Amino acid sequence: MEYRRLGTDGPVVSRIAFGNSLTAGNQLADANALACVRAALDAGITTFDTADAYADGRAEELLGRALRGVDRDSVVVCTKVGRGGGPGPGALSAGRIATSLDASLRRLGTGHVDLYQAHLYDDSTPLEETMGAFADAVRAGKVRCVGVSEWAADEIGRAAGLARELGVPLVANQPQYSLLWRVIEAEVIPACTALGIGQMVWSPLAGGVLTGKYRPGQPPPAGSRAVAARGGEVSIRRFDFLDDAVLTAVSRAADLAGRAGLTLPRLALAWALRGEAVATAVIGASAPEQITRNLAALRTPLDPELLHRIDAALAPVVVRDPALTLSRMLRAASLTQTAR
Template identity: 50%
Template structure:
C-alpha cells in the first residue's frame, strides 16, 4: 500500500480507502487491513455502518487508523436531526464517537452543503469540537467551488483544519475537474475520490447488460437507484472497450478505474466499497500504479461522449430535503 498527504496537511492516508456505505462485512474490513489499507470511511446516517466498522476493527491499534465519518443526512425524524446546525453537529459527533468506540474522529466530513444553516454557525461548532480533541481534521463532500470558497476563510478564522473535499469522481464522472479541483488546489484542500468505480459499473460486471446476482443492480431499492442511470448500452459498450486497455496495462478493469482516479495530483485517496474480501484485495492492488500518457489518452478516446463533465452536477439537496 502507498500513502499520500491530504492537501496541504500532514495527514497521511492510504491511496485506497475502504468505505462501508452499502456493505458492512467484517471479512471485507479484515481483507482491507491485510492489504495495508488504514483509512476507513463511514457515516452517522448509514444504518449500522459505524457499529459494524467498530466491531470489525476491534483489536486494531487506534493510532494506526484514519477513521472518517460524516454528518448531514437525517439521523432521526425531528427538525434538528439533519443538516449542519450546531445542535445536530454536537449530537451527531457524540453519537459517532460512541458507535465507533473511539475518543476522536480523524476526518469529520460535512456530507452536503446546508442552505439553511449559516456557515459561521457550522464552523464555530466545529472549532469547539476540534479544541476539545474530538475532531482532528474537517472535510466536505459534494460541495461546489463557490461553496468551498465561501467556507475556507471562515474555517481559517475559527482555526478549523479544513483539509479535504470528497467529490464523486471516476473515469465516467469528472464534474469536479473544471472548478472544484482547481479551487481546492489553491486552498490547499485535497480530494477523497468517492465512487471511483461508478457504483461498480467500471468493473465490467454488467457485461452485455446482464445483472449478476449479488450486484447493486440486483440489490435493495437504494442500491438499484444508485446504479440504474449507468446501465445503458452506450455506457456499457464503451466500458467493454476498456478491457483491452486494462489487459495491456496488466490490470483488471476495477484496478484500472481506481488507478485512473489516483493519477490526479490532488487526489489523496480513492474510497472504494466491496461486497467480498476478494474485491477488496483486487482493489487495493491499484495503489502505486502509474498510468502513462498513452493509457490515459486511450481511455479518454474510448469513453468519448459518455463522460460527464458539467460542474453544475455537483449536488447538495435543496433546503428542507436533508
C-alpha cells in the first residue's frame, strides 16, 4: 500500500480507500460486508468511507462493527452528512448536522470521525450556518477535519473562505472521477489545488462499467450492480454508463489494455490515481478478493502512448461538462421537475 496526505493539512490516507456506499447493509450479507473490511485492513488500507445515508445508517453500523478492536489511531474514518433522513430543505442545517453527527458516532462506535463531509450542497441553508456547525463539531472534538462531496468549484471556494475565518480544517473534496467521468478537471481540481484541498474520488471504475463486464447489446449480468435492487440507479444508470455507445467505447479500451498486458480495471484505477491532485480513490467490493486485485493498480506504470490510444477510444463518450457536478445536476433536475 502507498499513502499520501489528503490536502495540505489533512490526515495521511491510503491511496486506495474502502467505501461501503452500495454494499454494506444493502447488497451484501453482513458476514460478507465484514469480511471485505477485514480484507481491506489486511491489504494495508487505512481509510474507510461511509455516510449516514448509506443503507439508512446500516453501512455505518457495519463499518463500526468491522473496526471494533482495531487501533483507532491506525485508521482514518470518514463519513458524511446531508442525505441521511432524506435530502432537501435543511439538509446541512446546524440542527441536522448536530443530530446526524451524534447518530453517526454512535453507529460507528467511535468518539470522533477523522473526516466529516457535507454530502451535496444545500441551497436552503446559509453556508455560514453549515460551516459554523462544522466548526462547533471540530471544537467539540467530535470531528478532526471536514470536507465536501460533489460540490461545484464556486461553492468549494466560498466554503474554504469561511473555513479559514472559523479556523476549520477543510481538507477534502469527494467527487466522482473516472476515465469516463471527468467533470472535475476544468474547474474543481484547479480550485481545490489552489486552496490546498485534496481529492478523494469515488467510482473510479464508473460503477463497474470500466471492469468490462457490461457488453453492448447484451443485458447486464445477473447479480451485477446494474440490476441490484438498490444502487444501479445512483451509480450507473443516472450517468448513462450503460448506453451502447459507452459500452462499445469501453470494449475498445479494454482491447487496448489487454494488448498491453493489463486489465481495464487495473488501468482505470491507476489512471484515476495518477498525478498529485487525487490523494485516494474509494473502491467498493462485494468479495474480499476484489480488493486484492485492485491493489495491482498501485504497481501499474502508465505508458503515455497507451493512454493516448485509450483516450482516443473513449473520447466520443467522455463527460467533461463542469455543470454536471452532482449537486448542480440534481439542482437542475429539481428545477425542471418544478417547472413541469
